[in-house]
């Protein structure tokens with residue numbers, strides 16, 4: 001892959017992950033409502049709801065918030081709680097605000113080294129993410145932005161993965177051709193297939209080695225991508 005001139009990253013579960021675990025989330029929601037939820041209760045698979053109801057529609061702050069609010073309202077209703085919809089919505093809304101604080105996110109340990117090494121190779125770097133417009137300050141707070149030439153958040157450009165528009169927007173903005181870019185993400189549907197719709201080669205990052213066999217390179221750490229580029 002010697003022709004690669006730029007690496008573009010997905011954000012969530014590729015560069016960073018939430019600090020909050022389900023027990024923290026149940027505690028927070030319970031605190032909002034003045035009730036106690038069982039902390040050990042698992043949360044439903046958000047990917048299931050996303051790909052069933054919302055795929056490609058994470059294209060504004062309002063819709064992003066709406067998705068997460070309805071997800072958490074459903075999760076709370078499944079506990080059998082007797083609360084008005086307004087109260088559940090308000091608790092979910094407060095949780096969404098909490099998630100927007102940079103300190104509720106953690107970058108993966110190899111991210112600083114990866115960004116520095118890619119920069120040292122003379123490659124350009126950017127982010128394309130299905131995220132609210134708070135992504136830019138979030139990445140800035142984690143000292144990631146210094147290495148990035150551009151950050152394209154779906155809610156800011158009105159198009160979300162896997163639609164090619166968000167990829168085309170980023171390419172045009174960076175002045176890059178699709179065949180000069182390698183995209184890295186943790187979702188086969190949004191990231192790998194999405195990048196391909198725009199003609200961009202993609203690598204799946206599967207940190208927990210849970211993916212079935214797929215038709216693209218798979219890595220378990222960002223640093224493994226360096227070997228792919230240098231091969």
Ligand SMILES: [Mg+2]
Pocket residue numbers: 010011012013014185186187
């Ligand atoms: Mg992701």
